[in-house]
Amino acid sequence: MVDEKTFQPPDYDGLLKWLSLDHSEAEAKFQRIRGDLIRIVASRGCAAPEDLADEAIARVAQKVSKIAEGYVGDPALYFRAVVRNVHREYVRRRKPFSLDHEPWAAKVMDETAENNSRCIDQCLQTISEADRSLILDYYSRDRSDKIARRKAIATQIGVGLNGLRIRAYRIRQRLFECVTRCLEAVAV
Amino acid sequence: MTQGIVGPGEEDELAIRDFLLGKTAEADREQLEERLLADPAFSELVSAIEEELIDAYTAGLLFDADRQWFETRFLVTEDRRRRVHFSEALARVRVEDLQKAPSGRGAEDTVVTPISRWSGWIQVAAAAIAAVSLGSAVWMNQTLEGALAELRTAEERVASLQQSREALIDEHRRQLEEAEARIRAAATTPPKPVPAPRALLVAALSPGVLRGTGSSVPSLRVSSSALLVELRLELAEDAYPGYAASVHDASGTEIFRLADLRARATPKQVLISLLVPASYLPPGDYSIRLWGRSLVDLEELDPYYVRIVRH
Numbered sequence: 001m002v003d004e005k006t007f008q009p010p011d012y013d014g015l016l017k018w019l020s021l022d023h024s025e026a027e028a029k030f031q032r033i034r035g036d037l038i039r040i041v042a043s044r045g046c047a048a049p050e051d052l053a054d055e056a057i058a059r060v061a062q063k064v065s066k067i068a069e070g071y072v073g074d075p076a077l078y079f080r081a082v083v084r085n086v087h088r089e090y091v092r093r094r095k096p097f098s099l100d101h102e103p104w105a106a107k108v109m110d111e112t113a114e115n116n117s118r119c120i121d122q123c124l125q126t127i128s129e130a131d132r133s134l135i136l137d138y139y140s141r142d143r144s145d146k147i148a149r150r151k152a153i154a155t156q157i158g159v160g161l162n163g164l165r166i167r168a169y170r171i172r173q174r175l176f177e178c179v180t181r182c183l184e185a186v187a188v
Numbered sequence: 189m190t191q192g193i194v195g196p197g198e199e200d201e202l203a204i205r206d207f208l209l210g211k212t213a214e215a216d217r218e219q220l221e222e223r224l225l226a227d228p229a230f231s232e233l234v235s236a237i238e239e240e241l242i243d244a245y246t247a248g249l250l251f252d253a254d255r256q257w258f259e260t261r262f263l264v265t266e267d268r269r270r271r272v273h274f275s276e277a278l279a280r281v282r283v284e285d286l287q288k289a290p291s292g293r294g295a296e297d298t299v300v301t302p303i304s305r306w307s308g309w310i311q312v313a314a315a316a317i318a319a320v321s322l323g324s325a326v327w328m329n330q331t332l333e334g335a336l337a338e339l340r341t342a343e344e345r346v347a348s349l350q351q352s353r354e355a356l357i358d359e360h361r362r363q364l365e366e367a368e369a370r371i372r373a374a375a376t377t378p379p380k381p382v383p384a385p386r387a388l389l390v391a392a393l394s395p396g397v398l399r400g401t402g403s404s405v406p407s408l409r410v411s412s413s414a415l416l417v418e419l420r421l422e423l424a425e426d427a428y429p430g431y432a433a434s435v436h437d438a439s440g441t442e443i444f445r446l447a448d449l450r451a452r453a454t455p456k457q458v459l460i461s462l463l464v465p466a467s468y469l470p471p472g473d474y475s476i477r478l479w480g481r482s483l484v485d486l487e488e489l490d491p492y493y494v495r496i497v498r499h
Contacts, residue, residue, distance in 0.1 A: 032228060032231055033225060035231075035235070036224045036225050036231055036234075037225075038265060039207075039208070039224065039234065039238075040221050040224065040225075042261065042262065042264060042265070043207050043208060043209075043210050043212065043217075044210070045210055045261050046264075047261075047264055047447065047448045048264070048448045049264060049265060050265050074225070074226050076225035076226055077222060077225055077226055079225065080221055080222065080225050113273065113276060113277065116273045116274060116276065116277035117277050117280055117281075119277075120274070120277045120278060120281060121281065124281065135278075136278075136281060139243060139278055139279075141243075141247050141279055147358060147361055147362075147365075151354075160354070161354060161357075162233070165233070165236050165237075165240075166232060166233065166236055168236070169232070169235060169236035169239060172239060172278075173235075175274075175278075176270075176271065176274050179274055179277070180270065183270075
């Protein structure tokens with residue numbers, strides 16, 4: 001039950017400033033922390049990781065003016081401590097009804113598959129030929145000599161396998177964001 | 189630029205996959221979670237491996253236990269579900285189709301104006317700058333040579349270390365691929381690429397369509413290759429912060445239940461999506477009971493009905 005006398009609304013601006021005085025950097029750090037909190041909670045088998053992550057963030061934002069004063073160290077680690085508490089509370093309050101089966105994802109069907117294909121074709125045309133070739137080769141399912149092929153690509157562009165993985169991922173992430181925007185435009 | 193990234197070791201890959209699939213022991217979890225939040229490069233590596241895990245799922249390459257976890261615990265956010273669709277779409281793109289299409293102008297493309305077309309005074313200024321730069325370049329070159337020699341030595345050491353680590357990782361991957369190949373070879377289905385999972389949509393179910401009332405129960409034809417089935421329950425409005433549902437066979441026996449569901453509003457309707465493994469739904473009639481969750485209680489809403497037909 002919320003105590004109106006002591007309730008503090010979340011101060012998200014203050015939270016961002018605590019992460020960084022540069023607003024763009026703060027936003028990027030915030031999104032990364034949120035994504036990692038969701039991963040942490042999801043890896044513990046929680047059915048609503050986004051809700052718990054947002055709850056943890058809200059709690060930090062409520063207290064940020066007091067926390068930031070004397071806090072030493074990486075702010076990201078403070079979030080971890082809070083999300084652990086939030087998760088413990090979630091596990092305790094779950095009613096027996098909800099313990100047995102967590103919800104499966106709602107997955108969309110052929111019409112969305114068609115839109116995804118259409119959007120990805122469009123978005124692939126917006127990236128350079130080099131990036132297009134890299135991402136399609138790296139994530140291709142067709143090659144049985146996948147590791148050898150990736151090593152060859154890595155050697156060709158002068159990075160290690162790990163560097164290639166990160167480069168391919170960054171291209172993929174840009175592509176994913178493009179497809180997401182495209183699908184949102186289709187849905188409107 | 190990602191050149192020269194050494195960063196988190198590639199031997200982290202197995203630990204990260206275990207983490208994403210919920211298999212990390214509690215004793216190891218704390219260290220990994222701290223590293224995830226405190227190290228941006230490690231966080232990015234986890235994101236990259238997460239995408240590859242999604243690809244493995246859509247390619248049908250996860251072992252049963254991992255696939256079950258993936259379907260019931262991993263795909264619990266809208267973002268991850270969209271990434272599954274994205275992974276399927278990316279796999280469908282054929283390199284040869286794209287090679288035929290005209291390529292777009294990429295970020296690296298530049299348009300260079302020939303110097304001969306620059307205006308006169310700019311050409312003079314450019315020549316003066318070039319002359320000064322040449323002198324500076326000669327001096328800097330000598331200083332840089334020493335630094336470059338040291339850098340080459342360091343790079344050789346790093347390359348040697350990377351090779352050793354890569355050889356170890358390659359061996360592990362080779363063993364894993366051999367195991368996967370043996371499993372696939374043992375399957376009775378013909379040797380062709382495993383089809384990506386498809387969800388079949390039921391024409392959105394309306395509440396309260398009862399058998400024997402003259403209204404027909406909606407039928408869903410489920411193919412043998414389907415792995416997942418989506419049931420969409422229409423609502424008149426999104427009146428509750430959350431919902432729970434249970435699915436029952438024709439005898440009323442509960443097959444499974446789902447909690448912490450959320451309604452989704454599209455421009456045309458409000459609906460709740462239930463994703464069910466196809467193996468849980470042999471041919472027959474099913475009812476779906478739905479509850480709205482208020483802060484203190486559950487309130488049962490009208491039920492839904494569906495008939496599963498296999499082909």
